[in-house]
Amino acid sequence: MNERKAYPPQHDRNRNNYPAPELDVKKLNEELKNKGIKIFDGTSINPILLETNTNYANKYANAMKGLTSTQLRKFYSDLSSLEKQISEKSNEFTKLYPSILMLKSKVAYAVGKADKNTKRGLEEFKEFMDYLVDTVSVNSQSAGVQSFSAVKTFFEAIVGYHRFYNPK
Secondary structure: OOOOOOOOOOOOOOOOOOOOOOOOHHHHHHHHHHHOOOOEOOOOEOHHHOOOOOOHHHHHHHHOOOOOHHHHHHHHHHHHHHHHHHHHOHHHHHHHHHHHHHHHHHHHHHHHHOOOOOHHHHHHHHHHHHHHHHOOOOOOHHHHHHHHHHHHHHHHHHHHHHHHHOOO
């Protein structure tokens, strides 16, 4: 009788075959605050957020596993739309700032109407978006435009890592 060849078990996208740590968006937000790490470093996105050894984009994406790709892409589309408006009217950033703040209420609405299967992921995402939107600077026009660009870049990195963890 032929014996089946044993193949190594599939691992859930954790490339090192180690169990993924339990991550929580609220804890990640606190970690950034406690370490004094800001998304915008004054000129662009803070490189610490994307460096291999700290890679906060990866950590956030891993923490938001319950969020669907469709939900994440919808908010990415909103950010892209805002970025286009800001680039066309960068001298009117303060007039567009309320639209950036509206992202918080859009996410809150999505959490409110979510079913029990996606609610947890959206709640984690809401924690993240609240933190992210609060980092956009309104001190000056140029700082606002640059900080929003950094936020969008960070969000884009999270979209990529989220797809890695949720390939469906």
